[in-house]
Every structure is written in C-alpha cells, then in structure tokens.
Amino acid sequence: MNDNRSVKEKNLELKPSPEKVKIAAFLCKWCSYAGADLAGGSRKKYPPNVIVIRTSCSARTNPLFVWKSLEKGLDGVLVSGCHPGECHYSEGNYHTRRNFAVFRKLLEYIGIEPERFHMSWVSAAEGDKWAQVVKEVVKTVESAGPNTYFSKKKEDNA
Amino acid sequence: MLEQLRKKAKELLKNKEVEVIIGYQKSNNNSFTTPCFIESEDGVDRLTWDEHCVYNLSLYLKEVKGKVGIVAKGCDVKSIVALMQENQIDRDRIKIIALECQAQVDQEGQILEKCRTCQVHIPGMYDELVRSKTSPSKIESKESDKEYSVLEELEAKSTPERWQFWQRQFEKCIRCYACRQVCPLCYCSECISEKTAPQWILPSPSLKGNTTWNIVRAFHLAGRCIDCGECERVCPVNIPLRRLNKKMEKEIQTMFNYVPGLDSKKKPPLVDFRVDDPQEFIR
Amino acid sequence: MARIGVFVCHCGTNISATVDVKKVAEIAKGFPGVKFATDYRYMCSEPGQDLIQKMVKEHNLTRIVVAACSPSLHEKTFRTCTQNAGLNPYFFEMANIREQCSWVHDDREEATLKAIDIVKLATAKVGKNNPLQTTFIPVEKKVLIIGGGISGIQAAIDVAFNGFKAVIVEREPSIGGRMAMFDKTFPTLDCAACILTPKMVEVNQSDLIKLYTYSEVEEVSGYVGNFKVKIRRKARLVDENKCNGCGTCWQRCPVRLPSEFDMNLGKRKAIYVPFPQAVPNVPVIDQKHCLYINKKKCGICKKVCPFEAIDYEQEDEVIEEQFGAIIVATGFTMFDHSIYGEYGYGKYKNVTTGLHFERMLNSSGPTGGKIVRPSDGKEAKKVVFIQCVGSRDEARGMPYCSRLCCMYTAKQALLLKEHNPEAEAYVFYIDIRAAGKNYEEFVERVQDEYGATYLRGRVSKIFQRNGRLMVRGCDTLSGTQIEIDADLVVLATALIARPDAIKLAQMLHIPYDQNRLFTEAHPKLAPVETVTTGVFLTGACQSPKDIPDTVATASAASVKACGLLSHEKLPIDPQIARVDVEICSGCLACKEVCPFGAIEKEEIVDRVTQQKRWVAKVAPSLCNGCGACNTACRPGAIDLDGFTEEQIFGQIESLTADKGNER
Structure with missing residues (x-):
C-alpha cells in the first residue's frame, strides 16, 4: 500500500451535497459505541451520514438534545443504548426508554415526521446490527428529505 | 357552602x-x-x-x-x-x-x-x-365521558398539517412566560429557559425559540401536569396549551397507566420505569 | 480561550487508505480554537506521543484532539500523554476516524468528509472540557460475606489466607448451607459432611474470620473501600459466649417440631441446633414455639443449663461495621412444584424432592439412611425420578436449565441401588446434560453398572390407584406409554433465586435478571464482579452451580476482593455528576432515577433569601457517572463532567454549522 496516496489525491473536491442527509447518533459508550467499533473491526460497510456523539449512558441523552439537533437543522437523530437488562449502570436504559416513548409522541404531535427520530438497542457484540441500523435509519431519514423546519425555503414553497 | x-x-x-x-x-x-x-x-x-x-x-x-x-x-x-x-x-x-x-x-x-x-x-x-347542599351534576354529559376528545381533531390531521397548525400557534407567542408563572408545577427558581451556558432556548421571540420553548414546557410537564388549565387561561395570545398538556397526559396514561395528582406516594412516571415498558418503537 | 492542537493519525494505512488525513488536518486548522494541526503515521507510537508533547510546548497548546482509533483502545494512552505534556489529562478528546470511519466506508471523499465532521465534533467538545482531578478514598481492610454456605465458607477461607479479615453473615443458626444437607457428592461420591465439616471448623477457628450466624444484613450504604453495613443479630436467647454446646437443653426440651434441616422428615426441639456438626455449636430458641416465651410455662432449658447461657430476655441487636468489599453468597432455594397439577399439586406425601431424598440417604438423617415412603415409613423399592421440574419450562417454571439436576438425579439413583440392590430406579429426562469432568462417565455408570432405567420423556400424570402411586409418562425413544406403580417419586426441582433476592439487590445496587438471579458485570470477562464496584458474586445466587463451580467462583470472588483490599486507597473516576445548588429546586427527580443511591437530599441556607431549603447532593464515591440524573433535572442544575451539557451542545452545533439553514 502506498502511504503517500493522501498527498497525491490532495485535490479532493470535498463539497458536501446539500441533499445529503446528516444524522446525529447518541451512543452509550458501553454497548452501542462498542458495537459500532466492532462493525469497524469487522469491516461492515454502511453509509457515512451518521456522526456519533459518545455519551456515558443512553440515559444521558436528554430528549431535548434530540430536539436541539433537529432545531439546529440536522435531518435525523438516532439514540442507541444497551439492551434492556444489560445496561452498564443496571437501569439507565429503562429511563431512556420511558423518556423517549413519551418524547417521540410529542415530536409527532407537534408535526415532526416520525422518520427523523430513531432508537435502537445495539450491544457491544452486535456490529452487524449497528451497520444494519445505520442503513435503515439513513434510508428512512432520506425518505423524509432534508430538514427544512425553520428554513425560508419551505415558507416560500408553501 | x-x-x-x-x-x-x-x-x-x-x-x-x-x-x-x-x-x-x-x-x-x-x-x-x-x-x-x-x-x-x-x-x-x-x-x-x-x-x-x-x-x-x-x-x-x-x-x-x-x-x-x-x-x-x-x-x-x-x-x-x-x-x-x-x-x-x-x-x-x-x-x-x-x-x-x-x-x-x-x-x-x-x-x-x-x-x-x-x-x-x-x-x-x-x-x-x-360539600354542596344542592344535588350535583349541572353539566350535560355530552363530552364528559370522553376525556381526550379535545385532542381528536388535531390527532386526525397529517404530520405536516400538525406542524403548520402548531407553527401558526407558536408564531403568536410573545414569550411572556405567563404560562410558566401561573403553573404550580413550574416552581424551579431558575428555569431552563434562563440558562445561558449552554443556551437551551433562544431568548427573544422567534419561531424557532418559541417552538423550542413550547416543546420544552410540554415535555417538562409530561407526567406531572394535572390539567388545571391555568396556562391556557392566562395565555394572552390564546395558544391552546391544554392540547399539548393533554396529549402528554393521554400518552402516559395509555403507556404507563399513570394519572398525575392522585397518589402522593407514587413516583412520577418519568422518574420511574417498568422492566416491561413498551418498546415497539426501538430497533 | 482554549488553544487546541489536532493530531491526525494515519494508523499505517488503516486510516489513510480511505481518509485523506492531510486534508483533514488542513481543514481542522480552520476550526474554532484550533491553533495547530498535523498528521502523523502512528500517533500512539513513542515518536507520535513525543510529537504531541513537543507541539504543546512549541504552540502553547492547552487542549489536545487525537484523530485516530476508538477511545476504547487509546484514550488512556493519550490522556497520560496529555498529562505528560503538562496539561490536565481530561483536556483531551479522541476523534474515532478508524473504527467508525475509515474501516466502514469505501468512498474516499465521503470518508474524508465524515472524518472532518468527527474531528470538528471533538474540537467542539474539547474546548469545553473541564479540568478534572482524580480523587482517592481509603480502603477498609475487611470483607463482608453474605451467606455461610459452601460458597461463603470458601470465600472466607480464601480471604483469610490472603491475610485479610472476613465476616460471614448467615441467616440460619449455623453455617453450612445446602451442602450440609447432602449425603454424598457427585461424581466422586465423597461424603458431603466429610469434606464440608473441616472447612466449617477452619472458619470457626480462624482469627481472621468472624461469624455472625442467625443474623441478617439490614442496610448497606457507602461505597467500595468503605461500605457501611447494618447487621441484625437476631435474638438466639442463648448467650454464645457462655454456651459450650453440651446439649443438655435440647435433650430436655419437651416441644417436638418438624425439622427444617431434615425437610420436615424428622423432628427437632424448640431449642435446637439444626444438625449435629453445626457451627457454632450453640442452640437457638424457636420463639414461635417455645412454651416459656409463649405461655411463661416450662423454662426447663434455663433450669438445666449448667452455664446459665439461656437468656429469655435477649433482644435483637443491630450492629454496624465497615467493609472494603462485599461478597454475595446467598445461594438458592428450590422451586415449589405444587403448581404442577400433573405431579399432584404437592398433595401426595410420596411425591418428594431431591432434597428430601438427600436427607433420607444420609445415615445420620431422619430415617437413618433408609429410603422410605413418607406416607407410612415403609421401605421404598420402586423409585421414579423426574428431571426438569420447573426448569426449562418458560410457561410455568424457569426458562433456564438448573444444571445440576441431571447429575444429582444420577447420583441419587446410584445411591438408591447401593442402599438396596433390590430397588428399582426409573429416571424420566428430557436431555442428559453431563458436561463436567467425569460427569458423562458417571451417568453412563449409573445406567450400565447400576441398572437405573432411563426413560426419555415427560411424565403426564401422577395419580393414585388402589392406594398405589401411579406414574404415567411416555418413553419417546420407544414410542410407548408407560405406567409405573411407584413407592416414591423424587422430583428434581429447579434451583431458583431466593424470594428476597430483589431486596438484597436493591440494598447493594446490583442488577438482577428476569429470574431474580444477580447479574454479573460481564458474562464472560467479569463473571464474579458486579457493576457496583466492590460487590462480588459467588455461587448459585448468580446462576445454578454445582459445588466445584461454586467453590471456584468463591475463590475468584475473594481474589477480586483481596485485590481491592491490597490497595491503601482507591482512585475514583472524576467523570461524575455535580449539582449547582443555586439552580437546584430540590425536586429530587435525580435521586429517584439514580441507580446507585448516590444522591441524597441536603438542607442548605439559600444565598439570596437566607431561608433553609432542600437540594440534591451527589456522593462522589457512589456516583458511577451514568447521567440519568442530568436528564431528569428540568432546570439543568445537575451536570456530568466528561459529558456536560455544554460539551454536548457544542457537539450538536458543530455538526450543524454547515447546514446552511436560517439561524
């Protein structure tokens, strides 16, 4: 392998396309983050639209972080933690589950497409599942299209 | 009396x-x-x-x-x-x-x-x-057996229609925080809306900030609001806030079988959990 | 203002093959606060780390971002490196552009764009990192062992062997647990008492081991290194210091009661030791049935005791002691088969369980070693053993395999034949699970040498016909219905968690599964640890275990406990929750959600109003840093170092900076 490739191919265009959806994923560091690492270790390919924000536990992910992400223009949000009963902190993910069971109803009611918010349980052993979840989530968010909740464009079109 | x-x-x-x-x-x-x-x-x-x-x-x-x-x-x-x-x-x-x-x-x-x-x-x-000496029930019972009928119209709308509905409402908001001041359960000495590091909610009236404020308010009252309706009564621009509160109440009752304000010994639903809580929305 | 340095790793070609690392470094130079950015072939190598330290000095950097592999690999490495560069070790963030970028994407442009985002996210976070200091707590050099069965006994012996003090708290009047009830042990057929009793004596004689029998743990507070434990010492009504176990009292006691130790097949007195080899050899008065306690009559034991050890006025005593670590060895209980209609709802006297059979086998047991029908005391010749009673039955029993029933049933069938070669043994089984050293051979021997009849199938009904117990089942291998007129039926009932397991789990803040069995920290790599640092598991309280496994986990748990105790002080992770009392409204939602009991309420005087009010307070040594409290806190009064609101907001904002939306 030629390590100087990066020099040769220096002139990458690097213009993010405006249509490409961007998704924030809040992952607990014990299970889901490790699951995502495992997907890497086993070279599972998945789309590059998801950027991971590492948290202590899924319970750290305040539902309002999800709203903030959407408010600020991200196209979708994924929250992932350990499977029920496997939380490193024994019961954090049970709280996460309740919080989001309620919050997602609020989002929908306020008029946010349900396609934009996702949750998953991915264990440290589920690299395959992580890749699969990302594929599905990206596809679903793409079906809702770019977030235009507070953009001028939508107003004009309406 | x-x-x-x-x-x-x-x-x-x-x-x-x-x-x-x-x-x-x-x-x-x-x-x-x-x-x-x-x-x-x-x-x-x-x-x-x-x-x-x-x-x-x-x-x-x-x-x-x-x-x-x-x-x-x-x-x-x-x-x-x-x-x-x-x-x-x-x-x-x-x-x-x-x-x-x-x-x-x-x-x-x-x-x-x-x-x-x-x-x-x-x-x-x-x-x-x-107690009252006169016999009760002056209210004709046309709606009284349907606790959440107030939500039906909005729930029947499509997602974009609901977004439009609420945006029209939040557009009106002047961020007077009367809804917060009159709410017995908004007792925090310093509200999250006043926090600047980080800033959760844009402080001046704007569609974005107003939307965020109303989402935060509704979620912070979820499982706690006892539906006194004071927020809606005092809102100077007539935002139908009960339709937000009531929605949260309904979902929590459906999912967790909990009604706020009835038992002082019970844990509020959002600081509690059951091992078998619903999770059909989780992959 | 933070001065951030970004170091992008090639990881050989692991990253650089897919991500344009030079481009990433170049673009990172434009991120807010970034004063220096470069790439290097192996950041984790010594020259790589030297580079970081050199650049910190050269560019006066105050924060470090390394874009390389997963933090699970090298976060520690680079924290140390950051510290060596003269900075707070928590002024560092890792951008994972290998596992979560270069290894999972093929398109070079996409991967490079994503790597740029990941680095931007890390720089946004690191700028808001707080300097954190690791603090230390002293260690109390004593281990609490809850449960005095073979598990707790072995753990105590091992702790003492390592030179540390151990305290066993046992609920029953004597240590010994279930193993003391067994006759012989599989597959070697050692007599259980012969191998257990010496260990019980060793525990009793050790200067380092203290026994609290007839005692229960009532409250646990504190944390690793310094658990404060309240222990209730139930009133024995016998002074342990005066009594020498001569036995005059129980010989003379007029009240005869069924003996729990003998599974109600034999009798004990109202003042009794549960079995002859009890440790301590001090009787206890059964307050429910003692004539003196209930009717102020009798009082014989007090009169005959040569040592004036009987004390009717004795009361429960609650003592408090401190421990550095806790080993949970509370064992199991047996599944109650009376819910099974097909086995007669527990109505038939001659349908018994494995434990009853053990007591009958025992030559010092209630039947003197004779296998009899409990209904009439006559010798039982035809015995049917039924396995998986309550095990592997998701609908009515436990979903799991109880693991030892196959073996003890085989052993019991063998011993039956040894006691009476004329006897017939039938075993109904679903599968034979004999995975263990010399286990399979043992089961083979029981069938081939001892002639026990193994029938693969379920028993559909046990009923009575002409005063005989009829067992109807099927033999699925021959495809025939079978009816056996049995003298005795022995059910291999499932091993299950004790009914009060949940109470103990809550006391210790350890998780349990849907079967109320305590959950280990990791099923493979941390099998005797729990998520609560300093609390360890051994034996069947975690899952059904036979004696070798129980002893092995007991030794493992004690090594772990002693490992902790060998430190003078223990570091605690500074990435934990903290409360801003100015904002806290005292609703204590945080306390409700905290899985570790790390939050308590504290009364303070309000700075402005000068009035007293309640606020939440975090005990740093109890907090594990999950952040559930942060989410529960509406005004945002409680924050989590390492994952603060500001850090997370910064991360979200960094991702949306180029979204081009109206702001």
Missing part, C-alpha cells in the same frame, strides 16, 4: 392551626374573583366561593411560609399532591379546605373545557371538606 367555608376558615385561624389562609375574594367589579390571603379571623368574610374561582391557589404554597390553610377545588388538590411527590411542600404545614366543585366558568359564562371531564368534583385529599 360559603358560610361553612368561612366558619372552617375562622376556626383554623382561631385555633392557630394556620397563620394564613389562601382563598378567593370578589374582584373589584364584583363580576369575578381574585386570590386573597387572610391572616385574621375578621378577614374571613372576604372569602367567597362560586363558579368564578378558576385560580389554582396551590401556586402560592411554595412561597407562603409557615402554617398555611388553602381553599382548594379537586383539580387544585391534584397539584398539591404533585407538589408533595416532588418534595416541594411539607404536608404537615398545610391545611386543605377542600370544596366540592361542579364546574367553573370563563368570563363569558361558559363552562371550562376541563370541567366537562372532571373526575374530582369532590377532592381526593383534604383536612376539611365543604
């Missing part, structure tokens, strides 16, 4: 069981009521009771120190229960003079929406109870 109420209030003050009684008095033009604070026996004649006593007086419980008597309707008692659940008031220092209440009316004389589905005409917790 009024005579009985005054008698009981007088006794409490006389026996030094309370230092102050929070109640209702006639407003200046006699057509409505305002809250009042009575500290002496001869003041109790100011107390009034009729269908214009809309205020949820439990709002004042945290601020008024010492031994307090409070005049409370069934819905107000629910917020007292919620405040007890959250460690905000010490039941021992409070005497509840509960009133049997059929319904309250707005300034046009219309029965309040919340009263149509009221389940607590006789309050669930009290020290003294003043």
